[in-house]
Amino acid sequence: MPMTDAVLATKGISKSFGALQASLDISIDLRPGEIHALIGPNGAGKSTLIQQIAGGMKPDAGQIFLNGQDITALGTAARAKRGLARTFQISALAMEDTVLQNAVLGALGAQGRPFQVFGTALGKADLRATAEQALDRVGLMDHAKTRTSELSHGQRRQLEVAVALTLNPKAFVMDEPMAGLGTRGSKRLTGFLDSLREQAPILLVEHDMDAVFTLADRISVLVYGQIIATGTVDDIRANADVRRAYLGDDT
Amino acid sequence: MTRERKINAGLALALLAFPLWAYFANEPFMITLATKVAILALAGVGLNIALGQGGLVSLGHAAFFGIGGYAMGILASHAQTFDPIAEWPFLIEGTKSMPIIWIVAVLTSGLAALLIGALSLRTSGVYFIMITLAFGQMFYYFAISWPTYGGEDGLSIYVRNGFPGLNTLDPIQFFAITFVILMLAMGFAAMLAKSPFGLALNAARQSPQRVETVGMTPYRLRLVAFVISGMITGLAGALFADLNRFVSPTMFSWQTSGEIMVFIIIGGIGRLYGPLVGAALFIALEHILGGLSDYWHIYLGVLLLLIVLFARGGVIGSLAGRGHAHD
Ligand SMILES: Nc1ncnc2c1ncn2[C@@H]1O[C@H](COP(=O)(O)OP(=O)(O)OP(=O)(O)O)[C@@H](O)[C@H]1O
Numbered sequence: 001m002p003m004t005d006a007v008l009a010t011k012g013i014s015k016s017f018g019a020l021q022a023s024l025d026i027s028i029d030l031r032p033g034e035i036h037a038l039i040g041p042n043g044a045g046k047s048t049l050i051q052q053i054a055g056g057m058k059p060d061a062g063q064i065f066l067n068g069q070d071i072t073a074l075g076t077a078a079r080a081k082r083g084l085a086r087t088f089q090i091s092a093l094a095m096e097d098t099v100l101q102n103a104v105l106g107a108l109g110a111q112g113r114p115f116q117v118f119g120t121a122l123g124k125a126d127l128r129a130t131a132e133q134a135l136d137r138v139g140l141m142d143h144a145k146t147r148t149s150e151l152s153h154g155q156r157r158q159l160e161v162a163v164a165l166t167l168n169p170k171a172f173v174m175d176e177p178m179a180g181l182g183t184r185g186s187k188r189l190t191g192f193l194d195s196l197r198e199q200a201p202i203l204l205v206e207h208d209m210d211a212v213f214t215l216a217d218r219i220s221v222l223v224y225g226q227i228i229a230t231g232t233v234d235d236i237r238a239n240a241d242v243r244r245a246y247l248g249d250d251t
Numbered sequence: 252m253t254r255e256r257k258i259n260a261g262l263a264l265a266l267l268a269f270p271l272w273a274y275f276a277n278e279p280f281m282i283t284l285a286t287k288v289a290i291l292a293l294a295g296v297g298l299n300i301a302l303g304q305g306g307l308v309s310l311g312h313a314a315f316f317g318i319g320g321y322a323m324g325i326l327a328s329h330a331q332t333f334d335p336i337a338e339w340p341f342l343i344e345g346t347k348s349m350p351i352i353w354i355v356a357v358l359t360s361g362l363a364a365l366l367i368g369a370l371s372l373r374t375s376g377v378y379f380i381m382i383t384l385a386f387g388q389m390f391y392y393f394a395i396s397w398p399t400y401g402g403e404d405g406l407s408i409y410v411r412n413g414f415p416g417l418n419t420l421d422p423i424q425f426f427a428i429t430f431v432i433l434m435l436a437m438g439f440a441a442m443l444a445k446s447p448f449g450l451a452l453n454a455a456r457q458s459p460q461r462v463e464t465v466g467m468t469p470y471r472l473r474l475v476a477f478v479i480s481g482m483i484t485g486l487a488g489a490l491f492a493d494l495n496r497f498v499s500p501t502m503f504s505w506q507t508s509g510e511i512m513v514f515i516i517i518g519g520i521g522r523l524y525g526p527l528v529g530a531a532l533f534i535a536l537e538h539i540l541g542g543l544s545d546y547w548h549i550y551l552g553v554l555l556l557l558i559v560l561f562a563r564g565g566v567i568g569s570l571a572g573r574g575h576a577h578d
C-alpha cells in the first residue's frame with residue numbers, strides 16, 4: 001500500500017483506448033490539507049485519469065486507494081459514499097431541475113436514504129440546510145430557484161462544486177472548475193478553493209495557470225498519458241522537461 | 252395556483268361531472284365510458300411513473316395490466332364455481348371481494364415488475380424497449396396457451412365483484428370506485444414526484460452520472476419506480492377486467508402497451524394529468540370515430556403525429572406550458 005498518510009492515491013494506473021495510451025503507469029497521491037494540481041496539454045489524459053479515480057471508467061491495470069483502502073473494484077456510487085467527490089469538466093447536472101434541487105440531490109446522496117416517498121425533498125429541513133449552505137458558499141444562493149439549464153457555463157461549474165460540497169467528502173477531485181468563469185469568477189473560486197483545502201484535500205485539474213500557481217501545494221504534469229514531473233510550484237517552474245514538453249519553452 | 256393546477260382541477264371536475272350528467276340523463280353507457288377513461292388513466296398513471304419520471308420507455312406494461320386482469324379473472328372464476336385455487340400446501344379459495352382482488356393484483360404485478368425490471372433495467376435505450384416488449388409478449392403467449400383459464404377465448408365473470416357497502420352493479424357506484432382510486436393514485440404520483448425519491452429518480456433520468464457521483468445507484472431507483480409503476484398498472488388491469496366482466500389475452504398484447512403509451516404521449520409525458528387527458532381523448536375518439544369507420548386508429552395516429560411534431564408536452568404541455576421546476 002502506497003504512502004499511508006495519503007487520502008487518495010493511485011498506484012500504477014494504466015488505460016488505453018485501442019492504440020492510444022491515455023494513462024501509463026500513473027502513481028500520484030493526495031495528502032491531507034493539500035491542493036495537488038494536475039496539469040497537462042489538451043488530450044493528455046487528465047479527464048481520463050479523473051474518470052478512473054472517480055469510478056466511471058475501469059483502469060486496465062493499477063489500483064486506487066482512498067484512506068488506504070483499495071477502492072479499485074468499487075463503482076462510482078460506492079466511492080462517493082466513502083467520501084470521494086468529483087466535479088465534471090462537462091457539467092453533469094439535472095438540467096430541468098433548479099439549482100437548489102441539484103444541491104438537495106447531493107445532500108440526499110450524502111444522507112444515504114434515497115427511497116423516501118413521504119414528504120417533499122425541498123421540505124426536508126436537514127437536506128435543505130446542507131444544500132443552501134453549499135450554494136451560499138459558492139455564491140449561488142441568489143440563483144437557488146433558477147432552472148439549471150438557464151445558468152451560464154461558469155455558474156454550472158460553481159453548482160458542480162456546490163454539489164460536491166454537500167457530500168462533505170474526504171477528498172475532492174475537480175476537473176477544470178474554473179473553465180468559463182471569467183477573470184473575476186476565477187479569482188473568487190480560487191479564493192474559495194484556497195479555504196476549502198482545510199476541509200478536504202483537492203486533486204485539481206486546471207488549465208488556468210494563475211490559479212494553479214496560486215493554489216497548488218504540489219503540481220503533477222501529465223503528458224501523453226504519463227506523469228513527467230511532480231513537485232512544488234518552484235520545482236515545476238524550474239523543471240526543464242516540463243518547460244520543453246508543456247510550457248512550450250525551449251530556451 | 253399555477254395554471255397547470257387550475258387545468259388539472261378542471262379536468263378532475265369534468266371527469267366527475269360527465270358521468271353525473273349521464274346518470275341524471277339516464278345514459279348508463281356514458282357512465283361506462285367515463286369509467287373506462289378513469290381505469291385507462293389509472294394504467295397510464297402507473298406507466299407515467301416509469302416513463303415520465305424515470306425515463307423508462309417500457310413497452311411491456313401490458314404484462315402488468317394483464318396480470319391484474321387475470322388476478323381478478325382467476326380469483327373470481329374460482330369463486331363462481333366454488334372450486335378452490337389450491338388445496339395444498341394450504342387452502343386458497345377464490346373471492347368476489349374487490350379489495351382482496353386488488354391486493355392480489357397489486358402484489359402479483361409488483362412481483363412481476365420486480366423480476367422483469369431486475370433483468371431489463373440492466374439494459375437501456377432500444378434494448379430496454381425490446382426486452383420489456385419481449386416480456387410482455389411472453390405473458391401474452393402464456394395466457395393464450397393456458398386452457399385452464401380460457402386460453403385464447405379468455406374468461407367471463409358473470410357478476411361484477413363486490414365492494415363492502417356499495418352496489419358495484421350500479422354503473423355510477425362502480426364509477427365512483429374507479430374515480431376515487433384514480434385520484435388516490437394521482438395524489439400518490441404527485442407526492443412521489445416531489446419526494447426525495449422522486450428527486451433522485453428524475454435526476455437519474457436527466458443525468459445518471461450525477462446521481463452516481465453523489466452516491467446513489469440509478470439502477471435501484473429505477474427498479475423501485477418500475478415496481479411501483481407496475482403495481483398501479485396492475486391495479487388498473489383488475490378494475491378493467493371488472494368493468495368488462497371479462498379477461499382475455501388481449502390485455503397482455505403489445506398493442507395494449509402501445510395504446511397506454513400513445514395516450515400518455517398525447518396527454519403529456521411526465522405530466523400528472525397527462526394520462527387522464529390522453530385516456531379521455533382516446534376513448535372519445537374510439538367512441539365517436541369508431542362508429543363512423545373501422546379505421547379510426549388512423550385519426551389517432553394523425554393526432555399522435557401532430558402532438559409529437561408540434562406539442563412535445565402533449566395536450567397538458569400546450570395548455571399549461573412548461574412545467575415549473577421549483578414548485
Ligand atoms: N472513451 C474514450 N474512448 C476513446 N478515446 C478516448 C476516450 N476518452 C478519452 N479519449 C481520448 O483519450 C485522450 C485523453 O483524453 P482526456 O479527455 O483524458 O484529455 P484531457 O487531458 O482531459 O484533455 P482536456 O484538457 O482537453 O480536457 C484523448 O486523446 C481523447 O480523445
Ligand SMILES: [Mg+2]
Nearest residue numbers: 046047048089
Ligand atoms: Mg479533460
